[in-house]
């Protein structure tokens with residue numbers, strides 16, 4: 001078996017933002033088969049390490065909170081992909097996830113000064129807040145219109161469309177895109 005961090009990267013996680021990875025942790029293979037990566041401790045540990053959310057996986061995993069956040073992030077992605085926005089209730093849920101006491105600290109390194117947020121307490125609440133904040137940062141940077149979900153209904157992978165005209169429809173042109181082309185060609189043939 002491949003080490004979990006290889007699977008993490010081979011599957012396309014770790015590219016855009018922590019919130020995208022959590023939304024995609026419920027992975028449909030394009031034919032309707034589901035893999036729940038959130039149930040995999042190694043996947044979760046890799047997520048935390050890759051995004052520097054936590055140095056190692058704490059023993060107790062607040063599965064219910066993570067599932068709740070994932071459902072919210074998935075809904076947000078579907079809405080933005082459809083050109084809509086969050087409801088007031090969804091926004092306040094997101095704000096609840098963000099509500100973790102932290103203080104600011106100024107640090108200096110070779111690139112100059114940088115202000116960073118330091119949590120009063122490290123733990124799952126902070127991890128959840130950081131994941132939610134990664135969506136907040138994307139929205140603040142006018143990223144909402146680039147959030148898409150794969151047009152293959154058996155896939156729905158969340159991705160960030162970096163094409164200039166925002167025309168990307170599939171998570172991957174060779175898999176989902178190709179399947180759609182084959183399907184179109186077949187129905188045209190008939």
Ligand SMILES: [Zn+2]
Nearest residue numbers: 150155171176
């Ligand atoms: Zn896809």
